[in-house]
Amino acid sequence: MSGICADRVVVVTGAGRGLGRAHALAFAAEGARVVVNDLGVGPDGSPGDGSPAGRVADEIRAAGGEAIVHGGDIATGAGAESLVAAALEAYGRLDTLVNNAGFLRDRMLVNLDEDDWDAVLRVHLKGHFLPLKHAAAHWRAETRAGRTPVARIINTSSGAGLLGSVGQGNYSAAKAGIVGLTLVAAAELRRYGVLVNAVAPAARTRMTEHVFADTMAAPAAGFDAMAPENVSPLVVWLGSAAADVTGRVFEAEAGRITVMEGWRPGPTADKGARWTPAEAGETALKLLAKAQEPGRVYGA
Template identity: 60%
Template sequence: MKKILEGRVAIVTGAGRGIGRAHALELAAQGAAVVVNDFGVSLAGEGDGETPADSVVAEIEAAGGRAVANGADVADFDQAEAMVRQAIDTFGGLDVLVNNAGFVRDRMLVNTSEEEWDAVVRVHLKGHFAPLRHAGAYWRAEAKEGRQRAARVINTSSGAGLQGSIGQTTYSAAKAGIAGMTLVAAAEMSRYGVTVNAIAPVARTRMTEGAFDTSAMPDPADNSPVVAWLASEEAGDVTGRVIEIEGGKVTVENGWTHGPAEDLGRRWETAEVGTRLRALIEQAPAPEKVYGS
């Protein structure tokens, strides 16, 4: 059977454990050379002294694949640039970026500290932006030199970012931001041959075990075949999509779309807003319930 990623080079961030590890193993099994990034932190983002990326690299190499470990903090702009450069210098280029790294510090909104907000938004939102910024600059330069690559970006959003999740205001906001970033990046980068999509994975991981009953949740590896296909040259016509994956169920999310509207052709008067806006809301579908509500 042909390996759909043969000859391609990928970076997977947060690939030392859980969903990221499964992605790295699947991409390698499909023929990609993989930069396995992991900063080696606890569930809350604190340093734990472990080097799980090395173990994943060893697994890939034992199976006959090619991989190299990377310990960058993906939200550090310079370290993210060096990670992209490592892929290029080690394997001769870069074709795929899978942004997956993140951690949680769950709190109800009124109990969330400024430090917790900053840390979670930094790792998820800036941790997606920084690698994407540097990979995108490389792909733009390649395209301008007549070497356009069939480049692919797969970001990681969440149902928490799409529908919201009680006790996860910060995480939900960051994941919603990633969905928005995906849409804009897909539009901006298409001229360079780059597709940008996001997944919203459902899986039993360190991040979910403390927050939910995970006994019936799917395995992390259930998400990875979709990522591998999105990373392939075959997927060049799919971009700007957010895809939720729950075991064997795959859902293409609709996201924000324009709903019922009324144009008065003039400025609205405050006194008429209530009646008219309620009429529009009655015509619109009810929003999906926030997780945990």
């Protein structure tokens, strides 16, 4: 390994399994000291078994790395504040925050309960905002004290947040919100030495195993295209001092990395005055005929 994150202190939320675990192990392999956060809940947020975060921290230490466990709920102000405090108390600094925690409660919209909507928005969107807020407050204080950090935040969106996904209205809305949060944070925090980006990964985890059921076994050639470890190298680079990029969204899947270009103005028309409804409709149809087709919603 190159040691690209040597001596950096990295917090990873939802790091007990899946992508978070892969990220935590990859950061540690590159020399980072890692705060492993996980509540240990089930795939739908229900109470889980044991302490997966503790097992990941044990793996890191067994490989010669440094790690501590944080079991707080990062979708609460107190939990998010204590997450940042844990890094500072254990290692005296914080360099990188990887927001990754989440779970699913999939339903078609007409069957989606309010509680399922609130729970998924809470863990994904609020669970990104609060750790980001408290980490950013620390880095702002450091900058004002004359110690501008080389700080990085990596948020976790999804293809569902970029294109939509049938049966995942709550998840898609949360992941789209994370993209908006990333853009705002990148604009606001750069003055404090903080660069903020997002990844939209595709990998086999507890949340997606039903989607990638036909790729559960590694191919004969030995490259498991859907392994979460394939996403981690990009996340580790984005979390390092070497990454001088902010406000971007990347898709990462298997051996592929894509820079997503997001919403950009397409065909336009300006009358210079107010349209009538009929004129607006006629004009909209003409513009649509010139516009690129949007990507297809997953499952449509």
